[in-house]
Amino acid sequence: MFGFIADVIGSTVDAACEVVGSTVDFAGNVVDTAIDTVGTIGDYVAENPGKALLVTGATVATGGAALVAAPAIATVAGAAGVLGAASTGTAISTLSGAALTNASLAAIGGGSLAAGGAGMAGGTAIITGAGASAGAITSAIAAKDL
Structure with missing residues (x-):
C-alpha cells in the first residue's frame, strides 16, 4: 500500500518538475x-535615423491628437449607438452632454470601475493607443517608400 502511495507521489513530483521546466524554457x-527584437530595432534606428525620427514623430503626434480628441471620439461612438448601455443600464445613445461622454469613455474602457472595467481613463488610454498605433503604422509604411 505504501509503495503505491510513494509511486503516486513520485509521479506527481515528476509531473510538477516537467511543468516547471517547460515554463522556465x-x-x-x-x-x-x-532581446533579439530590441537589438534589431536598435540596428534599424542606427542605420536609418531620419526614418526612425519620422516614425517616432508621427506616433507621438497622432497619439497626442487622439488623447485630446478621445472625449469627442467616444461621444460620437456613443451617440451612434455602437457602445450599448452604461453601467446604470441606460442606453448610451439616449444620454447627452457629459453623461454621454463619460459613459462612452467608460464603455470603451471595458465598463465602469465599479463594474470591474478600466473606466473613463481606460477608454481614453485605448483611444490614445489606437491613435498612436495608427500613426506608427502609417508613418512606417510611408518611411519605407522613402
Missing part, C-alpha cells in the same frame, strides 16, 4: 526573442 525563449 518558455520564459527563456520569450526573453531571448525580446
Whole structure:
C-alpha cells in the first residue's frame, strides 16, 4: 500500500518538475526573442535615423491628437449607438452632454470601475493607443517608400 502511495507521489513530483521546466524554457525563449527584437530595432534606428525620427514623430503626434480628441471620439461612438448601455443600464445613445461622454469613455474602457472595467481613463488610454498605433503604422509604411 505504501509503495503505491510513494509511486503516486513520485509521479506527481515528476509531473510538477516537467511543468516547471517547460515554463522556465518558455520564459527563456520569450526573453531571448525580446532581446533579439530590441537589438534589431536598435540596428534599424542606427542605420536609418531620419526614418526612425519620422516614425517616432508621427506616433507621438497622432497619439497626442487622439488623447485630446478621445472625449469627442467616444461621444460620437456613443451617440451612434455602437457602445450599448452604461453601467446604470441606460442606453448610451439616449444620454447627452457629459453623461454621454463619460459613459462612452467608460464603455470603451471595458465598463465602469465599479463594474470591474478600466473606466473613463481606460477608454481614453485605448483611444490614445489606437491613435498612436495608427500613426506608427502609417508613418512606417510611408518611411519605407522613402
